[in-house]
Amino acid sequence: MAVVDLSKASDADLLRLTPQDAEAFGVFYDRFERDVLAFFWRATRRADLAADLAGEVFAAALASATRFDPALGSARAWLFGIARHELADTWERGRVENRARRRLGIEPLELSDEAIERIEQLGDSGQAAVLRLLDELPEDQRLAVTGRVVQERNYAELARSLSCSPSVARQRVSRGLRALRERLEETR
């Protein structure tokens, strides 16, 4: 008998199968939940915000799953594109959007203490020290490193958000990373 295991399907196939089988999106969620939460936790260092943003990202991804085109890049890049967009939106508006969740009728999430702890642990694997040091960088370098490394923006995008040229943005990232390396070595 033919057997299909969704857990072995490609990311793109899971998105393609979602309109026929909701569980395909469940498997897609399982694959990226950790990374998306970690991405937002690193960016916000608040478990509640990270969970809220992750909810909006997965809802937006679900709503547009049929529009995903593998010819334009990987499903992971597509999902993190949505994540970066949500994050930028949040910084700009000062609050997490809930458009996609509202549209899909998803109720606001109530976080348990255990869930908050689990999310916070995502940042405890050596990254916490780096994030603490990141706070100590000069403002221009901190924004540049955060934008490039944490939010995974390309230099053109980063330059636009920092209102500078791509080469200046590159320079700030490079200086910031060098400073971080030096401080990390000092702390060891």
Add this chain to the structure above:
Amino acid sequence: MTYLPELRQAILDAARRQNEDAAAATAPGRSRPSFSRRGRPLALLAVLVLAGTTGALAAAGVFRTGTPVGPQPAYAPVSNQGFGTERPGSMRVLALRVADPGGGAPWGLGVFQTTRGVACPVAGRVSNGRLGVLGIDHAFADDGRFHPLLASASIDVACLPPDARGHLFLTGEGGIVNASGDAAPAAAIAQRPHCDLPGEHDWGLRCPQSALRALYFGFLGPDARSVSYTFRGVRHVEALSGPDGGYLVVLPAPPGSAVGRNANLGGFKPGPTLYASYADGRTCVVQNVREVSGPRSCALVGYVQAPLQLPTRAAVATPAHVSYHARLRYGGPAGLRAPGLLITFTARVAISDTQSAYAVEAQGPNTAACRTAFARANAAGGGFLPLEQDTIQTITAGQTVSIVLPLRPLCSGRYTGRLYFYRDTSPFNALPLPFPVRDRRVVTVAPFAVDVP
């Protein structure tokens, strides 16, 4: 590990709603606009296109949703009794999809946890990531819809407590079922096909052979790697799914199934033997987990039995009040009225799952008349009730608990016995059974003696 199970569930529910809305929006008959004479050819074309879309959606496994398949009303599960009810959000449909021999929506396997600590398997047809029953082959009057299986229809003896590491070991499930996906033994009979499955009472319409499937499913544990079987001369090796090694095999029912010679849902004899292969290279015949001898059996490779951790006698001891009543009701509100003993006590240790309980056991008067009464009842085909009863509900510390011990046959004289607490973490124990089970460890709560007139 899921970090936010509530979010996962909410997203999954939204995905289902989205797909169902899409299916409903394209189904014919949703709205009935009136057409002008000139518009009719276009309208006809539109209907044909829509009908084609619906067929395509059905072929892809998305159906219009019908009434859900629930439990038989008299046996609806209760959250603090028996196996309990589904723990909200605990249902997981495995990623495994198995094609039906007749085509159409695939089969899938799921598992959920209950409020009383057992895990229950569910098998059925899959539409839109949910398990259910198709309205085909007489089921649901052949309405062609997908009827989601409610977890409450699948809470029955197939539910078992997980091992100490939280893994479910449950093998040998399945049987001859209808192709509709009707594999939930606790489902309301009125919702099931009105053709009769093999082994069931013959109401005059046997399910045709073409509408029958041999279903095998279960969970082999985390150390299992694959199941294999040979069907019609071809060897099949199927990978397992999920952290508990879920397997699901769907084959055409063995020849002759339609005439009722094969067993029904409880098991079936013809059909291929399934073999499980494990990470350490072992290969074993997949047997029913309830029929194997213990945790070292091949069907329980990797099973870790939880420690018993019994409370001390001092912790459970409490006075028990025992009285005789000529007409006591037992077996629920609709139960029998019979003479019996009523044992009442205040529990000092809480019971929260199916692996622990309070129980009473008693011995009848040691008189010739009583021995004769028991022998006669036994000769008449087991017409006596064992002098043992267990609680089957969640109990809080300090709660007043009553246990009814029916006396059938009834003897005059002194009954002696004891009230005890027990815990059983053996792989077989899901609910207290009305006969002694292995690995039960008991602590006496109170001895008693009572005279029956």
